[in-house]
Amino acid sequence: MKKIIIGLLCLSFTSVAQAVLKIDITEGFEGALPIAVVPFQWHGSRKLVNGDVSAIIASDLARSGKFSPVAEKDLIARPHKLADVHYKTWRIAGMDHIVIGSVTLQRDGTYQVEFRLIDILKAKQVLGYSFSATKDTIRTVAHQISDYVFTHITGMPGAFGTRIAYVTVKRSKKNSSSRLQVSDTDGYNPQTLLTSNEPIMSPAWSPNGAELAYVSFENGQAEIFTHNVRTGVRKSRAKYKGLNGSPAWSPDGKKLAITLSKDGNPDIYIVNLKDNKLKRLTNHWAIDTEAVWLPDGKSIIYTSSRSGKPQLYKQSIRANSRPERLTYEGGYNASASVSEDGKHVAYVHGEGNIYRVAVLELKTKSSRILTDGPLDESPEFAPNNSIILFASQERRKAVLAAVSVDGRQKQRLAFTDGEVREPSWAAVRH
Amino acid sequence: MKKIIFITALALSIVACGDRIKPDGAVDDGSFADDPNGGATAGGIDGAAGLGGTELEGGKLVSYEENAINDPNNVLSEKIVYFGFDSNAVGDDFVELVKHHGKYLSFNVNASVRLEGHADERGSREYNVALAESRAQAVKQLMLYEGAGNEQISVISYGEEKPAEFGHDEESMSLNRRVEIVYQ
Numbered sequence: 001m002k003k004i005i006i007g008l009l010c011l012s013f014t015s016v017a018q019a020v021l022k023i024d025i026t027e028g029f030e031g032a033l034p035i036a037v038v039p040f041q042w043h044g045s046r047k048l049v050n051g052d053v054s055a056i057i058a059s060d061l062a063r064s065g066k067f068s069p070v071a072e073k074d075l076i077a078r079p080h081k082l083a084d085v086h087y088k089t090w091r092i093a094g095m096d097h098i099v100i101g102s103v104t105l106q107r108d109g110t111y112q113v114e115f116r117l118i119d120i121l122k123a124k125q126v127l128g129y130s131f132s133a134t135k136d137t138i139r140t141v142a143h144q145i146s147d148y149v150f151t152h153i154t155g156m157p158g159a160f161g162t163r164i165a166y167v168t169v170k171r172s173k174k175n176s177s178s179r180l181q182v183s184d185t186d187g188y189n190p191q192t193l194l195t196s197n198e199p200i201m202s203p204a205w206s207p208n209g210a211e212l213a214y215v216s217f218e219n220g221q222a223e224i225f226t227h228n229v230r231t232g233v234r235k236s237r238a239k240y241k242g243l244n245g246s247p248a249w250s251p252d253g254k255k256l257a258i259t260l261s262k263d264g265n266p267d268i269y270i271v272n273l274k275d276n277k278l279k280r281l282t283n284h285w286a287i288d289t290e291a292v293w294l295p296d297g298k299s300i301i302y303t304s305s306r307s308g309k310p311q312l313y314k315q316s317i318r319a320n321s322r323p324e325r326l327t328y329e330g331g332y333n334a335s336a337s338v339s340e341d342g343k344h345v346a347y348v349h350g351e352g353n354i355y356r357v358a359v360l361e362l363k364t365k366s367s368r369i370l371t372d373g374p375l376d377e378s379p380e381f382a383p384n385n386s387i388i389l390f391a392s393q394e395r396r397k398a399v400l401a402a403v404s405v406d407g408r409q410k411q412r413l414a415f416t417d418g419e420v421r422e423p424s425w426a427a428v429r430h
Numbered sequence: 431m432k433k434i435i436f437i438t439a440l441a442l443s444i445v446a447c448g449d450r451i452k453p454d455g456a457v458d459d460g461s462f463a464d465d466p467n468g469g470a471t472a473g474g475i476d477g478a479a480g481l482g483g484t485e486l487e488g489g490k491l492v493s494y495e496e497n498a499i500n501d502p503n504n505v506l507s508e509k510i511v512y513f514g515f516d517s518n519a520v521g522d523d524f525v526e527l528v529k530h531h532g533k534y535l536s537f538n539v540n541a542s543v544r545l546e547g548h549a550d551e552r553g554s555r556e557y558n559v560a561l562a563e564s565r566a567q568a569v570k571q572l573m574l575y576e577g578a579g580n581e582q583i584s585v586i587s588y589g590e591e592k593p594a595e596f597g598h599d600e601e602s603m604s605l606n607r608r609v610e611i612v613y614q
Contacts, residue, residue, distance in 0.1 A: 171596065199591035201555060221586055222559070243563055243587060246556045259556065265567070266560040287560040303557055309516070310557055332516070335554030348554050355552055375598065377554055393598060422555065 031408065032068035033153065035061060036090070036098040039072060040115075041080040044105035050188075051138035053103055053113055053145070059186065060146035060160040063411060065386055065404035067150075070095070082116060087123040095120050099149060103138075110134055115145050117152060127152050139188055150384070159383035160185050162426040163229075165193075165203040165212055166400065169419040180214060182229060185425065187413055193227060194218075202246055202422060206253050209428035213237070213247035213256055224258055226273070237271055248292050248300075257281070257291035257300055268302055270317065281317060290335055295342040301326065303334040310334040312347060312360075326360060329367065333358075335378060339385045340427065344405060346370075346379040346388045357390050359405055370407040382425045389413075389423040492530065494537040499613050505530050509611040511569055512604065515550070518564040520572055528569050531611055532576025539579065545569050546610040547587040548594070550603035559589030562609075569609045 037058040061067035076093050079085045079100055090098060101115035110132050117127035127148055133141040140161060147158030164187075168179045178200040183190040194200060198217035205212060206226075213226045224238040224247050238244040242261035249256060256271050260278075268281040268291045282288040286306040293300055294314075301314050304323070309331045313323040327333035332350030339346075342362070349358035349369060356373040360366070375393040382389060385405070392401045394412070398419035402411040490505045491498075498504045509531075511524045520528055535541055547562030566585040573583060595602035 176592075199588060201559075201589075201591065217588070217591075242585065243559060245559055259560065261560075261563060266563065287557065287564065289560045290554060290556045303554070310553070332553060334557045350553055353552070375551060 031406075032066060033097075034070065034095055035067050035149075035153075036070045036075060036095050037061070038075060038078050038080070038098060038100045040100075040113075041102040042104075043102060045103070045111070047103075048135065048138060051103075051111075051133075051135065051142070053115075053138065053142040054099070054101065056139060056142035056186070057099060057115075057146045057149065060143060061149065063186070063387075063402070064150060064158075064160075064384065065402075065409045065411075066154055082118070082125055085118055087120055090120045097149075097153060099145075101145075106132075111138055113138065113141050113145075115148075117149050139184060143184065143186075154384075156384045156386070159425065159427065162209060162383065162429045163205075164389070164426070165205060165424045166420055167200050167203060167422045169421070171419070180212070180227075182212075193229065203424045204247055204249055205424050205426040206249050207251055207427060208253055209426040212424070213249060215245050215247065224256070224271075226256075237273070237276060243289075246290050250293055251295055251297040257293065257302075259289040259291070268300070282315070282323075292336050292338050294338055295340060301336045301338060301345060303336065312336050312345065326362075326365070327367070337380045337388070339381045339405070340383055341385050344381070344385070346381060346390075348377050348379065357388060357403060359388070359407075368407060370403045370405075371401075371410070376401075378422045380423055380425060383427040389425060391421040391423065494530075494534045496538055496541075498534065499541075506534055509613075511565075511609045511611070513565050513607040513609070515552075515603075515607065516561065518561065518568045520568050525572065528572045529576050532573030532578045535573060535579065535582045536577030539582070542582045542584070542614045543573075544584045544586060544612045544614055546592075546612055547585065547589075548592060548606055548608050548610070549590045550606040551590045551593065551598070552603065555589055555591070559587050559591075562589050563587035565607075566609050569611070 037054050040054040058069040061069050076089060077086065080102055097120060098118050099115060100118065101113065104112045106112055113131045113133050115129060116125050119126045129148065131141045143161040146160040150158035162185060163182050164185055165180065165182050168181055170177045175197055178196050179192050180194040180200050180203055181190050182193055193212065194216065196216060196218045201215040203212050203214040210230065211226050211228050213224065215222055215224055221239065222244040223236055224244050225234050226237055227234040237256060238258055238260065240260050240262035243259055243266050246259040247256045254273055256273065258269055258271055259266050260269050265285060266287045266289050267283055268288050270279045270281055284304065284306050286304055288302055288304045291300045291302040299314055299316050301312055303310050304313050311333050312326040314326055315321050315323040330349055330351045333347055335348045337346045345360045345362060347358055347360065349356050354373040355375055355377060356369050357371040357376050357379045358367050358369045371390065377391050379388050379390040387402050387404055389400060389402050392399055398421055400413040400420050400423050402413065403409065491501065491503050492505050499506045501507060508527055511520060511528060514521065535543065545566040547566035549558035549562040563585065566587060570583050570585055574580065593606045594608065595605045
């Protein structure tokens with residue numbers, strides 16, 4: 001049955017011409033919560049091809065790794081109203097929750113979207129909302145409903161309604177073109193923020209989801225920008241001699257940790273966004289780079305080659321603080337991403353020629369390898385702490401993929417054209 | 431792979447014929463390392479820099495005339511230095527090549543180069559940018575020892591963002607771990 005769900009999901013995505021990313025769920029859903037998302041009833045309109053609300057909700061929940069939605073053809077009933085729900089039947093079928101709803105075309109051409117989340121064991125409606133949507137916003141509304149359902153059942157914030165940023169590259173023998181793209185979290189509605197014949201790297205969302213920081217070589221050297229996604233206003237934040245890389249927003253959104261080599265070799269600095277003033281954090285002859293913040297804003301984790309090979313270190317941002325080494329296994333541990341609850345660090349673990357995503361539990365210092373490699377990189381936690389996005393190579397093509405923190409679920413977000421890399425998932429939609 | 435083997439052979443032949451090819455008598459002068467800038471000036475004025483050049487057994491000339499970098503028969507026509515995995519050490523096979531470029535700069539004070547550091551695709555992108563910069567810096571240091579001026583050399587690192595080869599095999603990756611010497 002699990003296999004069947006996968007097939008249906010693929011079908012519903014590939015049939016949409018507008019989609020750029022295609023989501024494939026490549027492994028099963030052991031331990032995921034059963035839920036039935038009953039196809040919504042459409043009044044006054046045929047189902048919108050790009051706005052099939054219930055299908056969007058089902059695929060969001062499946063992608064979260066926390067839910068296992070029932071395949072449409074395996075549904076035991078298709079109620080649209082609360083009065084039509086037979087709790088006992090659903091309970092026997094092993095369902096904890098069901099989602100029902102409708103979409104109604106209004107006279108002014110807008111759509112009214114209603115949904116109800118029903119707790120089968122409690123035998124009652126636990127959530128119910130009505131939204132107004134247009135053809136252009138109906139997917140966003142569907143993602144919002146996914147967030148409501150996810151948050152209510154898991155107690156964790158949903159992040160389906162936010163956005164992801166990533167870099168795509170189209171190459172030819174003579175030149176290459178890089179694009180900084182922003183899309184919905186399922187890959188729909190891709191928009192290009194920046195196009196350049198020179199590399200674009202390391203996009204990172206500000207904590208409020210309004211701005212992206214990134215590295216662009218468009219002016220003949222590495223330069224760090226912040227870019228307001230809505231207004232398009234962009235500011236240069238660092239253009240020093242040598243490296244300008246690895247921007248990471250502080251949790252309060254007021255500072256960036258960055259890597260500069262202006263004083264000789266790569267070290268970590270903090271730039272205050274109010275006045276672009278710098279504070280130096282590390283001072284070592286080895287490479288220090290890829291800083292990320294812990295949620296309390298008091299410490300960072302970064303990659304350093306001070307032991308001879310790249311390893312992860314944790315250090316307070318107070319002056320003259322000593323680094324604490326976090327990784328010891330293997331000769332290559334780099335590119336950390338901290339979960340929003342501060343409990344886990346995802347990173348690239350290299351052994352021999354195999355590079356895989358691993359996760360470290362900060363409290364116990366125990367680590368686990370999550371992916372198969374051989375060229376996995378750029379791991380980044382999704383805001384709900386349960387999924388790690390990463391870039392991977394498959395049959396000579398770069399793809400985005402996702403893995404759950406327990407390693408049990410893997411998904412591929414395949415890109416249809418060129419290379420895609422360096423995913424960053426916004427915590428909030430601005 | 432061919433390229434690497436070829437350069438290796440070339441570098442060996444230079445070493446082997448060391449006595450015969452010295453173009454200016456200043457090659458083994460230790461003062462270069464002690465005082466790079468002074469050494470560069472002295473070599474440029476006093477040395478019979480690259481006049482005529484001398485043909486090597488490998489068929490390449492060693493001379494530091496102004497247009498030598500554009501001469502496909504000159505040793506300076508090789509402008510790429512390759513590196514080992516996760517290493518910024520200029521290998522024995524390339525030390526002589528880098529030294530020749532350093533000397534060229536010392537004899538042609540108006541010439542300037544940009545050293546473009548690159549990495550293979552393995553591992554993290556930002557670490558690779560840092561690693562590739564350290565490769566370019568290692569090449570720069572060697573050039574400075576040969577008398578090149580600090581202001582003649584600029585460094586940029588692209589990490590793994592601009593591969594020379596697009597394959598994912600060991601050979602492609604070895605060709606991507608490089609510093610390109612680009613005369614401006």
